[in-house]
Amino acid sequence: MRQALVDGKNLEDRTARPGCLKAAEEMITGAHAETVAQLLAQEAATGLRADVVGFHGQTVWHNPDAGVTVQIGDGQALADALDMPVVYDLRAADVAAGGQGAPLVPIYHRALQSASAFPMSLPVAVVNIGGVANITWIGEGGELMAFDSGPGNALINDWVRARADVSMDEGGKIAARGSVDFLSLLALMGNPYFKQLAPKSLDRNAFDTAPVDKLSTEDGAATLTAFTVETICLGLEHMEVRHGGAASLVVVCGGGQHNDQMMSQLTDALEMPVMGADALGWRGDALEAEAFAYLAIRSLKGLPITFPGTTGVKEPMTGGVLVKPSV
Known part of the structure; x- marks a missing residue:
């Protein structure tokens, strides 16, 4: 992954995958698929079933002043591997609208504080x-x-x-x-x-x-x-x-x-x-993972995930791309 940060530096096309980025993206996607599959197997014993996966991927380049933020992670491949919907690419809409695209977690921080x-x-x-x-x-x-x-x-x-x-x-x-x-x-x-x-x-x-x-x-x-x-x-x-x-x-x-x-x-x-x-009583090490699940639900409901006070975007806006299994 350290080489991916090198190969991603100064990217202007957020869809490009030069150097090791394609292989790194496949690795990141596969690791998430394996981890989520393990979690789903544990949930099956309790009778619970997740409805959607919130997938952030790995940021390899972030330059919002140039209108670019690059996260590697193939949402469609993850949806296909898990046979369930995935919401990913959560920063791009905010950056395209002139926001910083970060941080994304504040709305979840507020949810935790409200429920604490x-x-x-x-x-x-x-x-x-x-x-x-x-x-x-x-x-x-x-x-x-x-x-x-x-x-x-x-x-x-x-x-x-x-x-x-x-x-x-x-x-x-x-x-x-x-x-x-x-x-x-x-x-x-x-x-x-x-x-x-x-x-x-x-x-x-x-x-x-x-x-x-x-x-x-x-x-x-x-x-x-x-x-x-x-x-x-x-x-x-x-x-x-x-x-x-x-x-x-x-x-x-x-x-x-x-x-x-x-x-x-x-x-x-x-x-x-x-x-x-x-x-x-918060799970500090899992907090970001929880946050992206929360953001995925907000995305599905069309609720805002970024705000003028958090990213500088002109108005509260939703984000994320929903993909469903292709087969």
């Missing part, structure tokens, strides 16, 4: 730390605002993979042994993205590790972790200014909630409670 048994007063901020970090702000009246705040885990993963031959800094243990290099952090924070007004979104590879390349493995991990934390704090500050007050609670989901170093720094930096999604 955990008492919380609005406004609430939900921070999803995946490869990229994004923030959803649920206002006092339930209004939504969201944007990509900056890097999430991607830079840290790339760094420790190159330096320590591990896929991630599990628990933030490598970063915990290092020290933040503030000159390098300042260079990272100088990226012009952070001066842009929201809504805005990022490609996974919008940043690189060049400013920390001369640091030790531990100091580089510490600095990149601080970079993610600082940009999340900057994003929350932007939300507070826009809405005239702080959130009552910050909920962290995605892989970042398992990075103890990152969570500790966020808790220390913010003057509001910070909780992992799992602590609320």
Whole structure:
């Protein structure tokens, strides 16, 4: 998949599959077919049956300013393999209408917050730390605002993979042994993205590790972790200014909630409670998968999945492409 990110870079035709992209698309589709088939087999024992699959695929290039977002994953092939309807290509309509096409999950964040048994007063901020970090702000009246705040885990993963031959800094243990290099952090924070007004979104590879390349493995991990934390704090500050007050609670989901170093720094930096999604009874690691199932249902019902406050699109709009088994 790392080669797919290379081969997808700078694509202008979102249907093109140069380099390894065709093979990667077949692999992604096959992996989803296998996983969903296993889930359906488990459901059969309970008498439940899914009606539709929400299929996001894998983003290999995202440049909404050029009107391009590319997700590999063959919706028709998945529908045929599973013999059931599939809703896929969930970002394209928003981008075609002038939106950022991301983030897509905020409407599900609001659904979770509304149904939560955990008492919380609005406004609430939900921070999803995946490869990229994004923030959803649920206002006092339930209004939504969201944007990509900056890097999430991607830079840290790339760094420790190159330096320590591990896929991630599990628990933030490598970063915990290092020290933040503030000159390098300042260079990272100088990226012009952070001066842009929201809504805005990022490609996974919008940043690189060049400013920390001369640091030790531990100091580089510490600095990149601080970079993610600082940009999340900057994003929350932007939300507070826009809405005239702080959130009552910050909920962290995605892989970042398992990075103890990152969570500790966020808790220390913010003057509001910070909780992992799992602590609320949400399934933080499965949240995005759940969200795309939710978006598929909204798509089938013609309900909006993106909004002016979340992607910058001019009006709330639905999205996604429905395909049914061809045989």
